[in-house]
Amino acid sequence: MSQLFGGIEAGGTKFICIVASGPDCIVEQARIPTTTPEETLRKTVEFFQPFVTARQVDSIGVACFGPVDLNPDSPTYGHITSTPKPHWSNTDVRGVIQRALRVEIAFDNDVNGAALGEFKWGANRGCDPSLYLTIGTGIGGGYILNGRPLAGMLAPEMGHIRIPHDRARDPFPGNCPFHRDCFEGLANGPAIQARFGSRGEAIPDDDPFWDVEAEYVAAALVNYILTLSPKRIVLGGGVMRREYLFPKIRRNVQALLNGYVVHPNVLADVDGYIVPPALGHLSGSLGAVALAQTG
Amino acid sequence: MSQLFGGIEAGGTKFICIVASGPDCIVEQARIPTTTPEETLRKTVEFFQPFVTARQVDSIGVACFGPVDLNPDSPTYGHITSTPKPHWSNTDVRGVIQRALRVEIAFDNDVNGAALGEFKWGANRGCDPSLYLTIGTGIGGGYILNGRPLAGMLAPEMGHIRIPHDRARDPFPGNCPFHRDCFEGLANGPAIQARFGSRGEAIPDDDPFWDVEAEYVAAALVNYILTLSPKRIVLGGGVMRREYLFPKIRRNVQALLNGYVVHPNVLADVDGYIVPPALGHLSGSLGAVALAQTG
Numbered sequence: 001m002s003q004l005f006g007g008i009e010a011g012g013t014k015f016i017c018i019v020a021s022g023p024d025c026i027v028e029q030a031r032i033p034t035t036t037p038e039e040t041l042r043k044t045v046e047f048f049q050p051f052v053t054a055r056q057v058d059s060i061g062v063a064c065f066g067p068v069d070l071n072p073d074s075p076t077y078g079h080i081t082s083t084p085k086p087h088w089s090n091t092d093v094r095g096v097i098q099r100a101l102r103v104e105i106a107f108d109n110d111v112n113g114a115a116l117g118e119f120k121w122g123a124n125r126g127c128d129p130s131l132y133l134t135i136g137t138g139i140g141g142g143y144i145l146n147g148r149p150l151a152g153m154l155a156p157e158m159g160h161i162r163i164p165h166d167r168a169r170d171p172f173p174g175n176c177p178f179h180r181d182c183f184e185g186l187a188n189g190p191a192i193q194a195r196f197g198s199r200g201e202a203i204p205d206d207d208p209f210w211d212v213e214a215e216y217v218a219a220a221l222v223n224y225i226l227t228l229s230p231k232r233i234v235l236g237g238g239v240m241r242r243e244y245l246f247p248k249i250r251r252n253v254q255a256l257l258n259g260y261v262v263h264p265n266v267l268a269d270v271d272g273y274i275v276p277p278a279l280g281h282l283s284g285s286l287g288a289v290a291l292a293q294t295g
Numbered sequence: 296m297s298q299l300f301g302g303i304e305a306g307g308t309k310f311i312c313i314v315a316s317g318p319d320c321i322v323e324q325a326r327i328p329t330t331t332p333e334e335t336l337r338k339t340v341e342f343f344q345p346f347v348t349a350r351q352v353d354s355i356g357v358a359c360f361g362p363v364d365l366n367p368d369s370p371t372y373g374h375i376t377s378t379p380k381p382h383w384s385n386t387d388v389r390g391v392i393q394r395a396l397r398v399e400i401a402f403d404n405d406v407n408g409a410a411l412g413e414f415k416w417g418a419n420r421g422c423d424p425s426l427y428l429t430i431g432t433g434i435g436g437g438y439i440l441n442g443r444p445l446a447g448m449l450a451p452e453m454g455h456i457r458i459p460h461d462r463a464r465d466p467f468p469g470n471c472p473f474h475r476d477c478f479e480g481l482a483n484g485p486a487i488q489a490r491f492g493s494r495g496e497a498i499p500d501d502d503p504f505w506d507v508e509a510e511y512v513a514a515a516l517v518n519y520i521l522t523l524s525p526k527r528i529v530l531g532g533g534v535m536r537r538e539y540l541f542p543k544i545r546r547n548v549q550a551l552l553n554g555y556v557v558h559p560n561v562l563a564d565v566d567g568y569i570v571p572p573a574l575g576h577l578s579g580s581l582g583a584v585a586l587a588q589t590g
Contacts, residue, residue, distance in 0.1 A: 152524025
């Protein structure tokens with residue numbers, strides 16, 4: 001039997017916990033609602049305890065919602081720092097699990113976890129460097145280079161880049177509390193909802209707003225392509241479940257680049273260059289398993 | 296005596312050639328005007344020949360103007376591909392030098408060379424990852440990670456990212472032949488000249504345009520910071536010789552980030568975070584020496 005690892009996608013709504021060696025060998029899984037840190041982390045520990053006691057698992061990856069402290073030299077390494085989510089500010093997620101189970105914990109943020117999962121087993125498999133972008137309640141990107149998420153001075157926060165905002169066509173001022181009309185402030189799920197007064201799911205496919213949304217996403221992708229030069233880009237998150245956005249985004253990326261990035265991935269095979277995720281709701285927890293394996 | 300290496304900054308105006316082991320040990324240097332490929336490369340070979348014959352140099356780095364082919368698997372690896380500069384399209388810079396001198400050639404583009412030079416011996420020393428941006432006739436960036444320039448699907452072309460363009464304050468349409476008002480099309484030297492009908496050097500320090508220029512540079516830097524998270528940024532190139540732009544750019548970066556990137560480099564020590572180059576006119580040729588040493 002393959003070596004087993006624990007994987008936790010620690011999200012703001014639920015913790016997805018798995019014991020697995022990969023997507024084809026998931027031996028146990030659970031969804032634990034995110035309530036208080038005490039209750040949620042206690043149930044998480046209880047889920048893994050039998051596997052640890054049986055010495056089937058000695059390393060667990062955590063892909064955690066944030067903001068989180070990823071600096072191993074910091075006294076608050078592995079903590080959720082300041083979050084608007086009630087009860088969770090200054091929670092030592094990594095430390096609580098590590099002290100209860102006494103196993104190795106590989107800790108990263110949720111988007112880096114999903115990026116690593118899609119790189120190792122999903123739609124970005126074999127593509128190094130590659131980019132995973134999630135467009136949902138927030139917008140975040142994970143860049144995998146040399147098999148690992150890029151860790152710079154801090155983890156990237158590429159959802160907050162500045163892009164052109166055509167106020168004539170889209171007078172919405174943006175909803176980012178820090179930057180107002182940065183990419184996230186213009187294009188995340190709550191920004192769509194704020195424009196229409198209803199959830200994005202209720203907006204029909206032929207609403208002209210989707211052209212605007214696709215242009216924002218394309219402008220951001222062009223900036224990432226020119227800066228990071230990934231070999232493939234996976235777009236996940238709630239907004240991108242509207243799959244007919246993909247062709248619009250691809251066309252806009254090609255139009256904006258205008259032949260400048262001379263590579264067949266972008267010029268001839270853009271359908272294979274900007275793609276949906278392949279691991280579904282498990283990209284984060286499988287990414288956490290990959291984190292544990294990467295060490 | 297230290298091992299010596301050759302370094303060539305192959306520019307569109309001149310080739311700067313040095314034999315050195317580092318900035319404190321430059322044993323010979325020459326400036327060769329960029330005329331035809333035949334003449335320029337012949338003089339370059341003649342400069343290095345005695346050192347190669349004496350077995351003092353067995354490896355030469357080339358930091359070359361472009362666009363260049365950096366894919367080692369390509370039949371045109373080491374070529375300048377399609378350039379508007381007369382005579383130089385499809386020039387096999389690497390191959391001509393390698394066949395004449397029969398030494399190892401480490402080949403990269405000019406901005407990656409300068410980025411590596413400033414990382415190894417200049418203002419980005421000790422900062423990994425770090426970013427070097429040149430703002431001159433063109434705009435380009437080199438990102439050093441794990442001691443090497445980032446090589447993705449293609450070399451990054453981060454000068455061409457999209458940034459907000461306030462047409463009310465700055466009706467100039469941009470001069471990029473591919474993207475019109477991308478960052479380079481708004482903020483490079485020729486774009487400044489096109490607005491005023493005179494070279495940037497002739498525009499007084501108190502012209503309100505410099506506030507606009509500083510905002511464009513700051514918007515681009517914010518995007519690079521959020522995407523690449525460098526530990527320091529060096530700004531070089533002709534436009535940045537106007538040093539009083541630095542404080543304006545730093546203030547705008549802080550205003551745009553608005554406290555979002557919580558790190559003392561950006562919050563408290565922005566004067567040490569966004570800095571001029573330290574190697575002067577030798578950052579490219581010394582970077583080429585560093586390329587040769589890195590292999």
